[in-house]
Each structure stands twice: as structure tokens, then as C-alpha cells.
Amino acid sequence: xxxxxxxxxxxxxxxxxxxxxxxxxxxxxxxxxxxxxxxxxxxxxxxxxxxxxxxxxxxxxxxxxxxxxxxxxxxxxxxxxxxxxxxxxxxxxxxxxxxxxxxxxxxxxxxxxxxxxxxxxxxxxxxxxxxxxxxxxxxxxxxxxxxxxxxxxxxxxxxxxxxxxxxxxxxxxxxxxxxxxxxxxxxxxxxxxxxxxxxxxxxxxxxxxxxxxxxxxxxxxxxxxxxxxxxxxxxxxxxxxxxxxxxxxxxxxxxxxxxxxxxxxxxxxxxxxxxxxxxxxxxxxxxxxxxxxxxxxxxxxxxxxxxxxxxxxxxxxxxxxxxxxxxxxxxxxxxxxxxxxxxxxxxxxxxxxxxxxxxxxxxxxxxxxxxxxxxxxxxxxxxxxxxxxx
Numbered sequence: 001x002x003x004x005x006x007x008x009x010x011x012x013x014x015x016x017x018x019x020x021x022x023x024x025x026x027x028x029x030x031x032x033x034x035x036x037x038x039x040x041x042x043x044x045x046x047x048x049x050x051x052x053x054x055x056x057x058x059x060x061x062x063x064x065x066x067x068x069x070x071x072x073x074x075x076x077x078x079x080x081x082x083x084x085x086x087x088x089x090x091x092x093x094x095x096x097x098x099x100x101x102x103x104x105x106x107x108x109x110x111x112x113x114x115x116x117x118x119x120x121x122x123x124x125x126x127x128x129x130x131x132x133x134x135x136x137x138x139x140x141x142x143x144x145x146x147x148x149x150x151x152x153x154x155x156x157x158x159x160x161x162x163x164x165x166x167x168x169x170x171x172x173x174x175x176x177x178x179x180x181x182x183x184x185x186x187x188x189x190x191x192x193x194x195x196x197x198x199x200x201x202x203x204x205x206x207x208x209x210x211x212x213x214x215x216x217x218x219x220x221x222x223x224x225x226x227x228x229x230x231x232x233x234x235x236x237x238x239x240x241x242x243x244x245x246x247x248x249x250x251x252x253x254x255x256x257x258x259x260x261x262x263x264x265x266x267x268x269x270x271x272x273x274x275x276x277x278x279x280x281x282x283x284x285x286x287x288x289x290x291x292x293x294x295x296x297x298x299x300x301x302x303x304x305x306x307x308x309x310x311x312x313x314x315x316x317x318x319x320x321x322x323x324x325x326x327x328x329x330x331x332x333x334x335x336x337x338x339x340x341x342x343x344x345x346x347x348x349x350x351x352x353x354x355x356x357x358x359x360x361x362x363x364x365x366x367x368x369x370x371x372x373x374x375x376x377x378x379x380x381x382x383x384x385x386x387x388x389x390x
Contacts, residue, residue, distance in 0.1 A: 001023055001024070001075045001076075002023070002024045002025075002026065002073050002074045002075060003019050003023050003024070003025050003026075003074055003075065003076050003077075003078065003173070004025075004026050004027075004028060004070045004071050004074040004076070004077045004078065005019075005025060005026070005027045005028065005077075005078045005080060006028045006067075006070070006077065006078065006079050006080060006081055006100045007028070007029065007079070007080040007081040007082070007096075007117075008027050008028075008029045008034050008035075008038060008044065008063065009045065009080065009082065010045055010047070010143060010145050010148040010252075011080040011116050011117070011141050011143060011148065012027065012029075012078070012080035012081075012116070013027070013038070013043070013044070013045060013047075013050060013148070014047065014050060014143060014148035014149040014151075014152050015078055015080065015116065015141075015152060016038075016061055017050050017053050017054075017059065017061065017149055018149060018152045018153065018174070018177045018178070019173060019174075019177055020059040020060045020061035021057065021059065021060075021177050022176065022177055023060065023173070024060045025059075025060060025061045025062075026061075026062055026063070026064060026069065026070040026074070027061065027062070027063040027064070027070070028063070028064060028065070028066075028067055028070040028071075029063060029065065030065065032065060034063070035063040035064060035065055036063075038061070038062075038063035039062055039063050041054040041055070041059075042054065045148075046146055047146055047147070047148055047149055048146075049147075049149035049150050049153070050148070050149045053149065067100075067103050068107065071103070071104055071107055071109060071111065072107070072109065073109075074109075074111050075111060075112070076111065076112050076113075076114055076170060076173070077100075077104055077111050077112070077113045077114070078113075078114050078116055079097055079100045079101070079113060079114065079115045079116060079117055080116040080117055080141075081096035081097055081099075081100060081117055082096055082117070083096070083097060083117045083118055083119060083256075084256060085255070085256035085259050085260060087259075090259070090263045090266075091120055091260060091263050092118070092119060092120055092256070092260050094117075094119060094120070094123065096117075097115060097117050097119065098127070100113075101113060101127065101131065101133075101136070102131075105131060105133065111135065112135050112136070112137070112166050112170070113135060113136040113137070114136075114137055114138070114139050114170055115136065115137070115138045115139070116139060116140075116141050118140070118197055118198070118201075118253065118256075118257060118260075119138065119194055120194065120260055120263075120264060121191060121194045121195050121198060121261075121264045122191055122194065122264075123138070123194060124136060124137065124138050124161065124190035124191070124194065125190065125191060137160065137161050137162040137164075137166075137167060137170075137190055138161035138162075138190045138193050138194055139158075139159060139160045139161060139170065139193065140159050140161075140193055140194070140196055140197035140200075141197075142155070142156055142157070142197075142200065145251060145252070152174070152177075152178060153178050153179045153180070154178065154179060154180040155174070155178055155180060155183055156184075157183070157184045157185070157186060158171050158174050158175065158183055158184070158185045158186070159185075159186045159187075159188065159193055159196055160185070160186075160187050160188075160193070161188060161189060161190035161191075161192070161193030161194065162187065162189070162190060163187045163188070163189070167187055168187075171185045171187070197257070198257050198260060198261040198264070199261065201253055201254055201257040201258065202254075202257060202258045202261050202275060202278060204242065204249075204254060205249045205254045205255075205257075205258045205278050205282070206274070206278050207242050207243070208242070208246065208248075208249040208254070209249065209278055209281035209282060209285070211229060211243045211244070211245055212245050212246065212248065212281070212285045212384075213281060213284075213285070214228060214229065214232075214245075215229075215245035215384055215386075216285065216288050219292075219384075225245065225384075225386060226386045226387070229243055229245075229386070243387075244385065244386060244387045244389050244390065245384040245385070245386055246319060246368055246369075246384060246385070247285065247286060247289045247319040247320055247323055247368050247384065248282045248285045248286045248289070248319035248322070249282055249319065250317050250318040250319035250320075250321075250322075251316065251317060251318065252316045252317060255282070255317050256317070258275070258278055258279050258282075259279060261275055262275045262276055262279055282319075286319060286322045286323055286326065287326065289323055289384070290323055290326040290327055290330070292382070293323075293327065293332075293364065293366060293382055294327065294330050294332065296364055296380075296382070298332065298362075298363035298364040299332075299333060299363050300332075300333045300334075300335060300361055300362055300363050301327055301332050301333070301334050301335075301362065301363065301364055301365075301366055302335050302336075302337065302358055302359070302361065302362030302363075302364070302365040302366065302379065303320060303323075303324060303334060303335070303336045303337070303338075303349070303365075303366050304337050304358075304365050304366065304367045304368075304373075304374060304377075305320075305337065305338055305367070305368070305369070305371075306318055306320055306321065306336065306338045306341075306346070307338075307340070307369075315338075318368075319368065320366070320368050321347070323366065324336075324347065324349065325347070328348070328349070334349040334350075335349060335350050335351075335352050335358065335361055335362065336349050336350070336351050336352070337351075337352060337353060337355060337358045338351060338353070339353050341353075355373060355376070355377075359376075359377045359378055359379050360379075362379045363379070363380075364379065364380045364381075364382055365377055365379045365380070365381050365382070366381075366382050366383070367381055367382070367383040367385065368383065368385065369383075369385050369388075369390065370383065370385050370388045
């Protein structure tokens with residue numbers, strides 16, 4: 001069948017790649033460069049599996065700038081456009097999603113829209129009433145940046161926010177293109193599915209915050225943080241995973257999803273303490289990191305990489321960017337090593353992509369996540385990456 005995918009970020013491109021193994025897939029984007037790259041089988045994002053599939057697999061995939069070309073004849077239209085959190089309105093900016101919905105409505109075609117973008121709890125029901133439509137449902141994604149196709153090939157679970165035949169057809173599309181056997185599929189109403197996505201990411205943020213606050217305590221008390229974490233995580237109920245300290249949770253999902261969930265609580269006057277604490281904890285951790293670096297009295301701080309984690313070329317909302325901003329407010333000179341950037345400056349900071357020169361000019365080098373190059377540096381390193389993993 002023909003499937004359209006609106007948006008070629010991590011979610012959209014990984015789904016387009018997955019589904020184009022056995023279906024005709026047309027990907028829609030507004031950026032000409034990305035469309036051209038996809039049509040030339042060059043991945044516009046860093047994802048090893050997508051790059052491998054582009055080189056080795058015969059995919060029935062093409063990209064276009066024309067929404068009519070993309071949507072016409074499509075049985076499913078997957079919407080995976082960005083929904084950034086707006087701090088002024090205290091909710092997701094869902095305008096890009098609604099733009100696609102309005103385009104589909106204008107074409108008057110027989111199709112089903114499946115939203116994969118992260119949306120507020122209650123969004124689908126609101127949209128159905130607002131536009132007097134029923135051909136729309138939500139299916140949350142659970143992907144890691146840099147591992148998006150892998151997580152579609154080996155999904156932890158498939159959740160579809162509708163109990164219907166078309167929901168089963170869509171779930172089966174995902175199942176028959178993945179490599180994992182016995183994938184758990186869960187059908188539920190749209191509002192519950194929306195809640196699953198936000199609560200799942202908020203729990204992950206809670207776990208990051210917990211081990212970061214543990215690490216803050218250990219560092220201030222001159223204790224071995226790694227020993228404490230490993231001792232705690234031997235308890236199988238806690239588990240030895242997702243427990244490596246960092247400068248705070250970042251990336252595209254966790255910061256905005258935790259804020260959106262908190263906004264849902266506040267708008268509906270639901271009692272809570274923990275959700276707000278998770279959001280505040282991230283600010284506290286970043287402030288602690290900044291103050292610790294500042295007390296070392298460096299004239300020039302070298303920031304090693306802007307990326308959120310290893311294996312990714314994305315640094316949207318990475319925690320290190322807040323650290324940079326706060327250090328700049330304190331008057332600290334910042335230089336950045338980020339080989340994925342060709343520019344000479346980033347947010348007013350000089351980029352130096354000669355690693356030796358970067359090392360020589362820095363009084364201290366701040367590293368959120370280690371890689372092989374860090375071992376070659378001679379300058380003092382400040383990092384809380386205890387286990388060299390994400």
C-alpha cells in the first residue's frame with residue numbers, strides 16, 4: 001500500500017525507511033536539501049542503520065516537497081512533524097501537526113492520519129471535535145536519537161491509540177517490517193496513549209535526575225559516586241541501566257515532555273509534587289555543574305562537543321548548551337570543539353575544530369560524554385560521565 005510520512009526527522013525518516021521495505025512510501029518535508037538527500041539515498045540525520053539500509057536495501061521510498069503528491073492515494077498518512085514546547089503558553093506548539101491535518105482535510109481523500117509527533121494529553125479528542133473528523137489516531141514512538149531505525153526494527157512495544165480494525169492494520173504494518181519476534185502490541189484509547197508517551201519520558205527524566213542528584217551529593221561529600229550507584233543498582237528492582245550521571249537530561253524529548261506533563265497537571269488542577277520536582281531538578285543540576293566549574297576559576301573553558309550523547313549528531317536542547325549560557329553570564333570565556341559544525345561561532349562562542357589548538361587554549365575542558373578523542377587531551381577534564389555510556 002501507499003503510505004505518506006510528513007516530516008523526515010528521527011521519527012519520520014526511520015518509519016519511512018522501515019515501511020518502505022514492503023510498501024510504497026512518500027516522505028514529505030519542507031526543506032529542499034533534505035528531500036534531495038533522501039532521494040539520493042543520503043541520510044540527513046546520523047543513524048547508522050538508516051545509512052546502512054540506504055546503501056544496501058532496495059527501498060520503495062521517495063521524498064517530495066509537494067503535499068498533494070505525497071498524500072494522494074495514501075492509505076495512512078503518518079504525521080511526525082516537530083512539536084516544540086512553548087514556554088510562553090506552557091504547552092506544545094502543535095501548529096505543524098495541525099497544518100498537516102488541514103492539508104489532508106482540504107484534499108478530501110479517503111485516508112487515516114496517524115500522529116507520531118508527541119502531543120498533549122487530550123489532543124486527538126480536541127482535534128476530532130475542532131475539525132469534525134474521525135480519521136485520525138495517535139501512536140506514540142519510543143525511539144532513541146541515533147538508534148531510531150534500530151528501535152523500529154526491534155521495538156520495545158507497539159502502542160496504537162484506538163481499538164479498531166484500522167488500528168490493527170497499522171500495528172501489523174509496523175510488526176511485519178520489524179525483525180523482533182513476539183512484539184507486544186497494546187491497543188487503547190487515544191488519550192491513554194498520549195498519556196503513556198508523556199509519563200514514560202517523565203519517568204526516564206526522573207531516573208536521570210535521581211542519579212544526577214546522587215552524584216551531586218557524592219561529589220560534594222568526596223564519595224565514590226560510581227561505587228554508590230553500582231551498589232544501589234545491584235538491586236534487581238532498580239537495575240543497572242540508565243544510571244550514568246550527566247549535566248542534566250536534555251535532547252529533543254525529555255525537557256519538553258516533562259514540561260508538557262506538568263502543564264497538563266496544572267491546567268486540570270491535579271495534585272502533584274513529583275512531576276514539578278523532576279522539572280526543577282534539571283535546573284538545579286545544571287546550576288550545580290556551572291558553579292563547580294566556575295569555582296575552578298578558569299579564564300577559558302573548552303566545551304568538548306555540543307551533542308547530547310554519543311552516536312548522535314543532534315544537539316537540540318542538549319544540557320551542555322544551558323551550561324554554556326550560564327557560564328557566559330558569569331563572564332567566562334567559552335570555546336567549543338564541535339566537528340559537525342562548519343561555522344566559526346555558536347551562540348557567540350568561538351568554534352575551534354583543531355583539537356590540538358582547542359586543547360592548548362583551554363584552561364579546563366568540560367565533557368558531558370567521553371569518546372576516544374578525549375583520551376588525547378592534556379588539559380584538566382571536568383566530566384560526570386562515570387561509566388562512559390549514555
